[in-house]
Amino acid sequence: MKQELPAKYYLAHFRELIEFVSSKCIHLLEPKHEVFIAKINQLDEQSQCMLARVYSRKPYLVQAQSLNYEEIASPHQAIYTLKTAGILFEPNELHYAQLLTHLTKPSLVELLSSYPEQISFKKSAAKGVLVDIACAFFKDCPQELAPLYSQYVINSRSDFYEYFEFLFAGKLSRGDVNHQNRFVMRDLGLTTTREGHSESLSRFETLNEAQSNYLLNRCRLTFKNITDENDYFPLASQVLLQVAHGAIAVALKNKLLVRLYRQLKGVDSELAFSLLEACMDDSEAQEIQIREQYRLGNKEWVKARLDAIIENPLTDDLLYFADDFLMRKFNKKTRSRLSAMLADTQCVLEIDELYRGEVEQGVNDYYTHQGMQVFNTENTLWQSLFGLVFWHELFIESPYPPCNEFDIYPQVLRLDNFYEAQKTQINDRLAQCQTPQALLNLVCKNAAQYFEQPNGLFRWHNELLQPLEALILNSPIKALITHLTKMSKHYSQLKDGYPDLMVINNGQVHFEEVKAPGDKLRRNQLTTIDNLKNVGFEVHIAAVKWFVDPNRVYSVVDIETTGGLKGGNRITEIGLIKVQHGKVIDSWTTLINPQRHIPGFITSLTGISDSMVYNAPVFAEIVQPLLDKLTGTIFVAHNVNFDYGFIKKECEMAGHFFKMPKMCTVVESRKAFKGLKSYSLGNLSSHFNLNLTSHHRALADATATAELLLLIQQSQTNE
Structure with missing residues (x-):
């Protein structure tokens, strides 16, 4: 059941995380982390609220005037307190590029327009072009942006707070605030949590383990965010140097090394192979190495590595690869044990x-x-x-x-x-x-x-x-x-x-x-x-x-409803005609009580009123006979997704799984009879003189659709 968010919920989540880190993860903190926590604990509630709000933002720079919240009576005072405590800072001349990138396009145009003699630009230019022009100009005079620096604060959550979030969640998500998103979803009753969980525990045993996992996760996000291929080189060096402590860190480092190899193999093969060599007990890396070394002609190395794998395989998957590769490449057999098993x-x-x-x-x-x-x-x-x-x-x-x-x-x-x-x-x-x-x-x-x-x-x-x-x-x-x-x-x-x-x-x-x-x-x-x-x-x-099965049985279906598929509408009538070998072999129809009012315009269209369905069975009472008739057949309807979708929804509501092959006579008519102005059932019935005696009643429409199906099949036979 959806819950209401508590007052000052960002502050509550903030404090919940700080309490967890302080009580359960003290052995995973450096002195700088403890100093930061001490500063937070000395803040008044209003300033803590403001810091939690700043850390909930994604951008690196946050405009101070946008930090207005109901729970913060004096936002300017809160920001001043955080600056005085050395927790928040204003950007300076070193941040001119980040500031210019952060500005909106109208703000950039206004800024550049202040220098008409020095800067030439088109107001219609894309924002990226305007940012480049601004960066090129202000590179030599970043002090000119001083009035703007004071309007922003730096979102410093990556300095310490991001690490705290990682200690809690065990991972980092690109652009997301892990703990706050999770806590909000929990408070709203929208996310799955473990019932009866009474105490949170540290997920890492040592500081080295926690930090290596954290740093490798930051490398993972860096890899995902790379847009310039040249940036893969420094990242590769960084990952190579990062020591992995613990099984999870080792697995993550291996995955990063393999991904970086794939990016660099065509650019710097020596570096790329060094990435694979750095993998620790990784089956994917070993397979890639073997394939590449064989391609390069190093067959003795490959043979020795294959023999070593077969003698002591990391995984069954790697064993099967080695067995198959050895058989095909060295023993000249077309079928390995695995290939034989497959055959x-x-x-x-x-x-x-x-x-x-x-x-x-x-x-x-x-x-x-x-x-x-x-x-x-x-x-x-x-x-x-x-x-x-x-x-x-x-x-x-x-x-x-x-x-x-x-x-x-x-x-x-x-x-x-x-x-x-x-x-x-x-x-x-x-x-x-x-x-x-x-x-x-x-x-x-x-x-x-x-x-x-x-x-x-x-x-x-x-x-x-x-x-x-x-x-x-x-x-x-x-x-x-x-x-x-x-x-x-x-x-x-x-x-x-x-x-x-x-x-x-x-x-x-x-x-x-x-x-x-x-x-x-x-x-x-x-x-x-x-x-x-x-x-x-x-x-x-x-x-x-x-x-093509010549013995197909087609169940041509038509339904009448209280309205469209959305909005809780229900079926009021079903008509079914079974066709096999070009002949009708069965027919069936029933009214259905939709357990809701039938709108007047629907009654005018179909002739089916509330009084007509008052004593009719509800869908749950006819679902089994209907499924018995449909089993083993092809579901056919004119605009099939409408009829199929309604019956599927009704079956699910009645506790029955519904899935079967389907065919649409609208689609098939367009293929068989090209060039007609309309492919509605009424117009097709008029064009081909089909037996449509009472349009918008289920059995009558199903009968006409069945005749249309036979015409389609005849046209396909004559081709």
Whole structure:
């Protein structure tokens, strides 16, 4: 529920952060930080309010006259106090360029117009051009801007306060004030926070660890903000020299080094390769090095590195790369073990081309029509199973508890040492799950107890347990336990890349990775598929081949409503005509009580009034018969997104998932009958003499649309 912001909420957030840093992070502060905090604590409330407001601004320079707030009675006095305390400062001649960049275009024009004899410019010029002209002129006389300097204060939040924010959040966001944005969203009830969190904790153990993470995060933001390619060189030198303390800092430094390599490889190859060499145990950097050194002809070096990787791989993904590269480049084999696995698991499925935009849904329907149970699972299935099995170890009994109420992703997974840190608890937990029913009971118990609590691994929803139950009860328990163990040991490698679908056939589970023509498998998908196969699961790679199904059944649908899709409007009538092999094979219609008033203009248009639908069923009462008729067919309508969108919304309100292939007779008519003035159903009916007896009644419109569909199909046949 949305909350009202408290009075002086910026001050409250400011004090909350200062209190956290003072009490929980004192070991992460330098003397200069402690001096700064002491100054803040000596300020009166009004001055603290003003400082919090200045720090909430993004620009480096803040115009003093813009700092007027209801909670600050005397803003000028507050600014004076902050200047006297040595916390805020006015810009000076050294800041002339920042000042000129900060000015608005009208202010620049006014300033430049004050020097008509010295400066020539066009008032219509872009602001960037005016800034360049101004900077060139005032470079030699920055004292001329003295009257402007006094109108601004420097936003010095990056000196100390940005570091405090980082200690709280663990990251920096480009142009955002982390803690204030988070606190405001929390106060408004608009962001997810961890329930029952009573005490915030420091996320770093040592000053070196905190500062190396902070400085590397600043490098990350610098990289994102670079517009001049020459700026990559000093940043590369800075990152190379920055020591990384702790696993998170090492990972961030590696990522920055690889990104900088990609920017510099075509400009300075020697520097670029030194960046890769500086990476510590990074699989991406090692792969790039191997590919580049092979391209340069250093095959002995490459062979030695590949052998070393295979003997002691950092990750399964890197192992598969090394195995594949060694086989193809040195052993002259066209298929490595991984390539052979890919070929052996591949099956070709012929899927109706109407599913071109929904290939997974096409394969889903393919198996569903054969009587199998199918779930769209991908990564969510395994992430939710992992999270629910190890809920206590991840969120309750973890040696790495969340640092604050906003931390919802387990720190132990971020550090990638889950099994190492909690081996005994993990093995004990899995030992309690040696039967499918025991595993299912644990999953259901944790889902019931912790439903809707934020976790950072998966999203809660009402049907979360259905695929989990199907997986657990139809899989070998040994395979499940073995894979969960592997995930606990290598979560960062096995958190994604899972197949699209899970299929249950006669009590047996198998997985389908769906690939349309032209799609390729990513390495992490191959890695995960191989892991699933190695523990005992059956996995198929479904290579889809498109065809036109001559046995398609089309459900031609028309609805009448109380108004447009937005604004809480509802369906008042549905008409459905089923067509197969060019013939109508079924028809169905019903009025529906929309549970709201039907506007007069709608009654005039459709003839459907409140009294006509008074005793009609509500949508929830007809949803199952409707879905039964639509299942396995193509949804067709004139302006299909209108009818489809309404039915999808009504189904969701009634607790049913709705998704099926669709076709629009407006779109198809434009293709088949080019050059007509109008493609409205009424005009097309007149043009082709369609049977439209009662326009704007659902069954009549559906009947005319079905006849139009047959004409379209005939025109396609005659081509």
